[in-house]
Amino acid sequence: MHQYVRADDVHPPLDSPEYKSTGLRHPTQAPIVVPQRLTEVTGPLLHGTIGPNDHDLTRQHAGEPQGQRIVVTGRVLDSDGRPVPDTLVEVWQANAAGRYAHVNDTWAAPLDPNFTGGGRVLTNSLGEYSFTTIKPGAYPWGNHHNAWRPAHIHFSLFGQAFTQRLVTQMYFPDDPLFAFDPIYRSAPEKARERMVSAFDMDATQPAWALAFRWDIVLRGRDQTPFEEPHA
Numbered sequence: 001m002h003q004y005v006r007a008d009d010v011h012p013p014l015d016s017p018e019y020k021s022t023g024l025r026h027p028t029q030a031p032i033v034v035p036q037r038l039t040e041v042t043g044p045l046l047h048g049t050i051g052p053n054d055h056d057l058t059r060q061h062a063g064e065p066q067g068q069r070i071v072v073t074g075r076v077l078d079s080d081g082r083p084v085p086d087t088l089v090e091v092w093q094a095n096a097a098g099r100y101a102h103v104n105d106t107w108a109a110p111l112d113p114n115f116t117g118g119g120r121v122l123t124n125s126l127g128e129y130s131f132t133t134i135k136p137g138a139y140p141w142g143n144h145h146n147a148w149r150p151a152h153i154h155f156s157l158f159g160q161a162f163t164q165r166l167v168t169q170m171y172f173p174d175d176p177l178f179a180f181d182p183i184y185r186s187a188p189e190k191a192r193e194r195m196v197s198a199f200d201m202d203a204t205q206p207a208w209a210l211a212f213r214w215d216i217v218l219r220g221r222d223q224t225p226f227e228e229p230h231a
Contacts, residue, residue, distance in 0.1 A: 018182030057133040065115035067096025067134035069209040079219040083127025088158040098137030150177035187225040
């Protein structure tokens with residue numbers, strides 16, 4: 001059975017002092033790598049969980065959401081650059097004003113009744129995924145004085161079982177908040193750019209939506225930085 005060791009030169013450290021909440025939850029002893037066995041990789045299939053508008057976050061309600069409509073596309077790849085098909089990709093994000101549709105988000109930005117901020121899709125045979133959504137806004141958070149998160153979209157990827165889950169964040173190019181965000185900066189410097197999408201004029205839809213491309217590499221030299229499982 002395979003077992004994969006966390007690459008410290010790619011992923012953020014489990015304890016990142018600038019990102020203060022990691023001090024409350026990071027492990028104090030070295031993690032134990034547990035190999036996946038048959039019972040961990042068998043179970044309910046994920047293919048039946050996709051709804052007709054799950055990939056289009058702008059069409060999940062009666063009206064149009066506020067903000068800049070965007071299309072986010074990319075491929076899920078393995079360490080050899082091969083596509084990973086039939087992988088469940090989930091996203092969640094703030095609305096255009098930087099507010100989540102969640103009871104715990106109470107900062108003074110408007111909720112959008114036509115935007116919930118969650119979606120899911122399965123990769124196709126080429127490992128491709130595509131979401132239509134609204135570009136999220138920046139928002140304040142309580143990590144330090146005048147702390148603001150850059151605009152980002154959370155991504156979750158499942159393999160063939162619920163135990164095979166990876167979580168990361170996608171950012172937008174040239175965000176001025178990168179230099180001040182301890183979550184983005186917790187990733188090793190050479191790996192940070194792998195979390196930043198690229199503007200894609202070819203995929204931009206005339207008079208409809210701008211497009212951004214972001215490929216996700218699961219392992220290897222070009223691996224996308226992932227968060228600790230409970231982050």
